[in-house]
Amino acid sequence: MGRKLKFGKPTGFFDVFDRRPGPIKKNMHYCPGCGHGILHKLIAEAIVDLDMRDHMVVISPVGCAVFAYYYFDAGGISVPHGRAPAVATGIIRANPDSFVISYQGDGDLGAIGLNNFLQAANRGENMTVCFVNNAIYGMTSGQMAPTTLIGQKTATSPYGRSVENEGYPLKVSEMVAALESPIYVERVALTTPANIMAARKALRKGLTNMKERRGFSLVEFLSGCPINQKMTAQQVDEWIEKEMIPYFPLGCFKDIAAERKPISRPKPTFDKKKVLNALVSSAGITKWGAKSTVLRKELRVKCAGYGGQGILSLGMMIAAMGQSRDINVSWLPSYGPEMRGGTANCSVVLSNNVIGSPVVQNTNILIAMNQPSMNKFLPDLVDGGILLYDSTNIAPPKTDRRVYAVAASDIAIKLGNIRCANSAIMGAFAACLKGFELEDYEDAFEEAIRQTFRKKKELVELNIKAFHEGRKSVETRNV
Amino acid sequence: MNSNHRLLLKGNEAAVHGAILAGCECFFGYPITPASEIAHAASELFPKLGRVFLQAESELAAINMVFGAAASGKRAMTASSGLGISLKQEGVSYIATCELPAVIVDIMRAGPGLGNIGPEQSDYNQVVKGGGHGSYKCIVLAPNSAQEMCDLTILAFDLADTYRIPVYVLTDGVIGQMMESVTLSEPKPRKSIPEWALAGTRETRRNVITSIYLAYDDQEKVNLRLQEKYAEIARNEQRFEAHMIDDADLVLVGYGIISRLLISAADILRRKGIKAGVLRPITLFPFPKDVLRSLAKENTSFLCVEMSNGQMVDDIRLSIECSRPVHLYTRMGGNVPSVEEIVNESVKVACNLTIES
């Protein structure tokens, strides 16, 4: 089984390998009889024949092919071990006009990078993976690979790979063919001239699929590493034929390229107006009031209750109200360790000045919607502070602070949805603010409700109703 | 800018707005609290403008996708927190060595290990000191408001391109989660493709991006070139905000949420008759050494407040070559110190000062 196939130097290679350091500029660094060398020639030939070279990036993996970029007259990048498909994804998503060959060894693809490889396959990325299965870690001197055969001795399986310790060799092509997204999967061998011709054909098929933007192709190349197998080139070819191919059968496992429409990706826009519109419309602001002058001093508000009572949206509505009247605001949710146990609270600061700490500790207004929250935060209420509480859930507190009781949950239940209790209590908050003579607070708060519920439009009217009910109930009870 | 461009945004969302204004074309990320809103907002906004949003299968994948997109000459970013940043480090080292521009947002949470989702500042060392393998650094910007999450993300992209370097936007969970008003700046035009990029064109076909140099002298040369670049950045890009430092005897130093608490604390301390001021580093690399050195006069002492075991404090001490006392007050685990705590600690330090002198 001599190596009869002769190649001229394909034009996809540089004439002189100037990127290779040292005196040798005409030959590749691969050992004689190494599968990488053969595959490189097939690739160099194909990217020119298929007229893909100008758009091509060949990824140099970690492994013996780490210096692939010495040779190909195409874009080159060397990437972290196993990450070639992720880098390739970045390249073709950023620039769908590029073509990428994700060139990978069995350690690179089957061990450290298996997830990145499978996920790229499963996303159906428009790339061609050239998978060199030499059943060993070539570069690092012959350790066991995921594809090392049972009984095969390597530097890290000196007694031979065993099923008990390492399991069976990984059948990558079979696994990928089982996925929906990939369009083409074939296993070939870089051994006999006939096999090499089949490999050449498979490679070109994979590349053509990519050129037509049909998606993900995998070609697995069974390949020799005579150095680490401690064999001659001829012996290693025989070994592949006798030992590897029976376990890793050659052939096409999947070929559905013709069924798939070419992938097309949108063109990004940088038009200033469109950009600003997209950002502003997602924030949901529709109306802006004039700058409000009513806030005389900084107002530090704490909203607290059970998770699910809409505590965070309550704070957000108050902040949105301030923002719409050009008051400086900050809103800070409890999201960390305190969130455990189903309680929620948030800090809102309204100020005419730059806001220092957004964490409300000395509270001017406490809005409590359940008993534990009131017990917890009432001591933080400053002299002259105001407590607003949901009297449906909370017993009247003993405190010398100003207190407004509002049966927010009752109001919400009467309106048919307990979840608008937060807007009802915000009505009470608005009523307290009357002291600040906030001239158009109804408009401002209604606007805040619209903005906060912009993604649940059906809830807007209900919450506005609850808001006014809450406001009125305070006015009548506390006058 | 008209007031319609003033939005109420979480810090995390503001970073995405900044990225879009900066002309970022690709976002790759993996969910993690308290940084997830960045991915949420990016998944909503990037596709609206025909830009790329892709949820990666891991942080390893996300940073390597950024690597690929940056190599293509496009503005690209990712975002994560703590343990996710740990996973990205190998990729960041490659990006730094290949001298590619990229932006990484880190919204710090409590560690070590799985920790919790509360705010901390304990990624300082792994972000500011390089973090991955090899002698590299990234520029690190430290916003303390939603507005700065937007503005410094824009700056991050500009610095990344100017110096061909990964730039971090580093802040804590509080700043990421907090909502404030943000005024949007003018959107930037699309970045033109740099000549070194792998742009998939005939002109760029012979470009190569690599970080492997077998000859020791070649590898050393690369290292020396990187160090020169870092020295240039250290000369040109130190940024800070100062509050009442000119006559301060006690300089409070902190970044992120802490810096805002320090300003409140300093105001209270002044009322108590203690001459306190605040120095807030805006760049953590380069660390604002020059101003710190100028403050390290007779009588001044420093109090560094951090939500970690005290990581930035080393840089303060190094900056002033330990010429003045640098005290440390820390909270961890997700706890944010109160202004009162900081005031009390400052008073303690200030009393010792008077006893000393």
Ligand SMILES: Cc1ncc(C[n+]2csc(CCOP(=O)(O)OP(=O)(O)O)c2C)c(N)n1
């Ligand atoms: C993160 C990381 N871990 C380990 C290595 C060391 N390493 C270099 S090549 C290699 C194995 C490559 O084997 P394979 O992918 O089969 O390629 P081959 O050399 O056989 O073509 C390993 C483990 C590395 N470079 N990076």
Ligand code: SF4
């Ligand atoms: S070690 Fe093996 S895989 Fe590497 S170049 Fe030599 S023969 Fe090829």
Ligand SMILES: [Mg+2]
């Ligand atoms: Mg191998």
